[in-house]
Amino acid sequence: MDDINNADINANDISIDLVLNVFKNYSDKKKAKDIKSSVYTLICPDDLLANPEIDEAVDRILREDKKLGDESWLTYSKGYYSKRKREAPPTDAPMQISEYTGRGGECAVMSELLFHNYNVNRMMIDEGVDLVAVKDNIYYYIQVKTVAMREGKINAQINIENFDKFIGNQMRYVIVARCKDKDGHKNIFFTFTQQEISKGIYDRYVKRGERTVSIKIKFHERSGEPIMYDEKETSAKWNMNRFEL
Template sequence: MDDSNIIVNTDDISIESILDTFKSYSDKKRAKDIKSAVCAQLYPDSLLARPEVDEIVDLILREDKKLGDESWLTYSKGYYSKRKRKSTPTEVPMQISEYTGRGGECAVMSELLFHNYNVNRMMIDEGVDLVAVKDNIYYYIQVKTVSMKDGKINAQINIENFDKFIGNQMRYVIVARCKDKDGQKNIFFTFTQQEISKGIYDRCVKRGERSVSIKIKFHERSGEPFMYDEKETSAKWNMNRFEL
């Protein structure tokens, strides 16, 4: 079987998928071993090397190192291993990424159904996870499920997918998994393509070479959410809003 035409979905590569390659905290891997393990997770039937996977893994490892003592991995003598971290009250460790992603999609579907949208999942992932319709208007929805870390949210949108849907009824829904006094809960943020593009223009959202990064933090006293990068802007309008 010729698998040279398999398309790499970089949305599936994250720090969570890298952490999943380690069996325990004592497990140690070189960078090349992590790349091979991530590639094997995503494409178990492929025998080819995937330079795109290597590039994304290298980028994630570099960004993780910048976190210092807050990093998810430790690095010593050429080997990486998982760091034992103390959970904060707002932090929920992510589980296997496929389960997490599906859970987020189902949570969004449930909320949309409660808001009288007819909604269904796409069978093939081409940048759209859900399609919803209400009053004969169709919406395409991409869901990003992340864990809240240290009271902050960071979601990545693949740049090719983002550019591909400009001008369409596209909606991006971030599902942030976090803890509260009664257990765990989801916080939802819904953005239109235009709102994200304005955030990029206003330097509150970062557009990189490979992804659009939406970062959200909460005011210490009021709890109001803000999108931020070089500058910041309120995301209160977007929080837990399901009028697409």
């Protein structure tokens, strides 16, 4: 695995899943400063330099989690955080977040695109584009977001700066949702164009915040149909497991 240095870290990729992974068990208690230190050790074990962006990202995640009340993933008491015990099916266990996770998602997308006759390769430097694919002399830029399904729901975040930077290009966003089934693990893919996401923001089933664009997907409890949702809802059936860019 390639070494990670301070400059390679994208604070926008830090999530509640990563924060949960710093707790060894439910009785483990940590102050905010200890959580930040543990997160930094997880993603950059060989770099001792401080990174204010990491601290700010962890503070934001802790604030957002507190707002969830009884639905939060962490409890807070007397200056200490602990993992909250929640009843959830085994398929919803937080996925270990690491460089392997993101790279695995990229390779899974590459494999599917190759099966669909795209010539695809990975970018050597991460500047908001993970993959480039070409078919019939048309080039596509692809950003891959690998997430864990929790409680039957998917929540993927796209950095606002990168999203705005690529408007008007042949940009595609592919969400790789990792989950379990009866035979083990599987991936569910959702592919979106820049225009589809922009329309979702306008129609209010995709959330554009100050820092990220949030794409949330749930599944109808009877039909199993995927539904994108925020203030409003719409079907995401067209986008699921679709590899015609």
